Each structure stands twice: as structure tokens, then as C-alpha cells.
Amino acid sequence: MPLQIYNTLTSKKELFETQEPGHARVYVCGPTVYDHTHLGHARCYVVYDVLVRHLKQSGRVTYVRNVTDIDDKIIKRAKEAGEEPRELADRFWRAYSHDMQRLGNLAPDVEPKVSDHLDEIRALIRRLVDTGYAYESDGDVYFSVASASDYGKLSHRKLEELETGASERVDQDELRRKRHPHDFALWKKSRAGESAWPSIYGLGRPGWHIECSAMSMRYLGESFDLHGGGLDLVFPHHENEIAQSECATGKQFARYWVHNGFVQVNREKMSKSLGNFFMLREACEHVEPEAIRYAVLAVHYRAPLNLEWEQDDSGKLLGFPQFEEAEARLEYIYATRQRLAAIPEGRIRDAEEPAPAEITEFAARLAHALDDDLNTPVALAHAASLLKAVNELCDRAQAKKGSVSRAAVAASEAAFDALETRLGIGSQDPAAFSNRVRDRRAIKLGIENAAVEARIRDRAQARADKDFARSDQIRDELAGWGVELLDRPDGTDWRLTRKAP
Secondary structure (H helix, E strand, C coil): CCCEEEECCCCEEEECCCCECCEEEEEECCCECCCCCEHHHHHHHHHHHHHHHHHHCCCEEEEEECEECCCHHHHHHHHHHCCCHHHHHHHHHHHHHHHHHHCCCCCCCECCEHHHCHHHHHHHHHHHHHCCCEEEECCEEEECHHHCCCCCCCCCCCHHHHHCCHHHHCCHHHHHHCCCCCCEEEEEECCCCCCCECCCCCCEEECHHHHHHHHHHHHHCCCEEEEEEEHHHHHHHHHHHHHHHHHHHCCCCEEEEEEECCEEECCEECCHHHCCCCEHHHHCCCCCHHHHHHHHHCCCCCCCEEECCEECCCCCEEECHHHHHHHHHHHHHHHHHHHHHCCCHHHEECCCCCCCHHHHCHHHHHHHHHHECCCHHHHHHHHHHHHHHHHHHHHHHHCCCCCEEHHHHHHHHHHHHHHHHHHCCCCCCHHHHHHHHHHHHHHHHCCCHHHHHHHHHHHHHHHHCCCHHHHHHHHHHHHHHCEEEEEECCEEEEEECCCCC
């Protein structure tokens, strides 16, 4: 079926129709690069990566995800670190880019930075001032929310309701320069010693909201298809983007507004003030990055992603059970791919024997689940059925005098390709993935790889000597360590059982 997506603007699921047939234009708010990627970022960008992957299967996509490299937080952090703001922003942008690759996210088609688009930003500000939607006040430029007749339509709030208590939440000096407490800065006058850029209003820097309007319109046009981001951006960021953009152009800014839910830790929103705030790199010390991707997709994108975390007596992070469970499921995926690839050619028949529907219909079922408001939990349920069917296929091939049809093997390989293409799951080398997981867990459990390998060599010698009692004794000894041996034609590998001590 065609894609149905929940539109925050209308508060309902709608048929996704692009303005230009066969070409989806998508903009997602990127990070402010003043620190490392946190788990909230990880969830957001995995969600929109899957959306873009899915859209690409039915047409052309232009995916724009910006980078905010001029911002008050960057200036403050750079001052604390004794570093130039641009250097700090570049350093964290490189770290962020590496994190996106680790998560398996495709690179956007365009990744514009604020620092490279100041001309577009200044031109848009001038346009708003000249048409009366914005005004200059002592070197600052503010957008007048009262000039936007439908301000609040995305967050479903009325301007008069926002006025209550607004004056208490705004710096009094700034309030004196505004016509309305909710007017927001398009250009901010720089203070002494701060990084600054020239404009007709004086030295300063762009406000946060104006950058996304200027950059999205630069690459997607004044009206485009879908704007995405986290739920926390609905108000005021996305609300303000709509107001300034539509006042400037007189056109609908974006037709579909999509927002992913919060990351929670122990049922509370992840935040630094609560001490439950985690960086992606912290989690990756305990699990494979792909496990985090899988865990994100196991929960519907609009629902909260609640994480439980384990810590020692000193409060040190020991890991997240959901990520570890996701890693175990990935191990099963990769082990299944290995089994499929290891079926001997002599066990594959050319007979026209169809594979089970769980295999042959997997790609269609996966697409159908994603068409239903990006329902990744259902998509992963279909993946579980696929794995069961493929393993049963492998069992038949390994049975005495067993065999499988070439068509069934090809259909299984195509199903794994669909899983990789649409969800970004299962694209790594299976042996390398499994060995990394094994080696990390072995260190945690105090099991030395060298000791295991030495016992495997002893067992190989015992088997060569036909001392099968000794061979079985070594296998049992290793089993007591939580080590399972995997005998293959090219040698013996090993893995840790889920019940490893």
C-alpha cells in the first residue's frame, strides 16, 4: 500500500503524496555540534534514515540534514574549553559524522552548515523585515509572532494562551527590546569578545530558527514535502520555522511534519539535570552500535523509547538490558546468514521447489509494515518469522541426505538484502560481528581468548590422535567456562553461550 504517515500538523495519519511525482524532498533538523552524540540523537537519525531508505525504494529522494555550527551553546562551550568556536564545532561535527556511520545511517544528500549559508540567512531576514514581519531593535532582529495570523497551528496552541507567564520566562532586558514576549530572534547582536559576522543590522550571528528555513529553502525550494525532527522541536523551533517561512513566501512551508518520541530512562525523560543522560559512545562501550539501531527500531517511532540502565555501586554505567537483548537478536541474524552461506553446493538442488511464504513474501511484508506509519516493530516481527523459516531451511540441508532448492536459497538471500536495504540491519560481515561481540563479552566475564584458543588446539590434536574421550573432556571443560565450540569444515570457532558464567 502507499505510505501513510502521521502528520503533526493535522494530528492524523495521511497518505504521503509528493509535490513532484516520484521525488520526495525531506528535511530533518540536525545537531548543534557542541558535544558528542547522545542517545536522543541516535534515535532521531535512525528513524529518519529508515524513512529515507523506505522512500528510496519507490522513487527519488533528496534528503537534507543540517548542522548547526554557529550557536550560543558552541560559543559558551568553546570559551570554557579555551578553544575557537569554529574549531570546537568542527571537532564535534567530525565525531558526530563518525557516530552516524557507526549506526549504519546513510549520509544525507546535502548536509549544509550554518557557517556556509550566512548569505541565504541574511537575505531571508532582510525579506522579513522589508515586508513588515520582522523588526530591528538595538542591533537585534525579531520576528513578530503577532504578524503571523495562524501562529501556533503546528503545536495546536493559541497565541493568547502562550502570553500567560511568558514575561517571567524571558530575560527582562531582552523583553524590553521585544514587541511581544514570544517574538523570537532572527539576528542576535554580538557581545564584546564573541564571534560575530557582519550584517546591515550590525555585527552578530543568526538566531536558531532562521537557519533551518534558509537552508531547507536553498536545497528543497520554498515549499517541500516532509520536515522531521524530535518531538521536543515542535514548539518553539518548528512552529517558528513555519511562521517565518510562510510569512516570507506566502506558500505552505512543508506539507508533512513528522516527529519521533523522546528517549526515556527509567520512565523519565533523558536529561542532564536528572543524571540519566547518556552519550552514544558510552553505550557503544557495552554493545555493538547496530544493537542500538535495532533497539530503536523495536519501538514505534512516535512512542517513548524507555531504557532501563544498570550501574555498579559507584554509579558507573554497566549497560542497558534492551541494547543487550537487541545485540542477541542481531547475533541470531548473523548466525542465520552464516548458516545459509555455508550450505554446500552439493546440497542445493535445481528443482523448482518454492520457499515458505515467510521467505518469499518477506520483502513485501516489510514494505507493507513500513507503509503503515513506519511500523518498524511489525517489520522486525516479520524478520523473526524470516529467520525461523531460513533456519528450518538450513536444518533440511544439514540433515542426512538432505537438500534444498536453489530457488529457496536465492529467495532467502533476497530477503536478507531487503532487511539490509530498508532497515539497515544485517549489513556487516557475520563472522567479524560475532567475534567482536564474543571478545567483548569474554573480557567482561574474565575469559581469556588465548586460553580458549589453546584448549581448542589441544582438542584438535586429541581428535587427530583419535583420542575422542580426551576431545570430549576438553569440550566439556570449555562448556563449563560458557564456551560453545563450532566445528566447521575449515576449523573450529567458538562463541559464548547466553548462559556464560
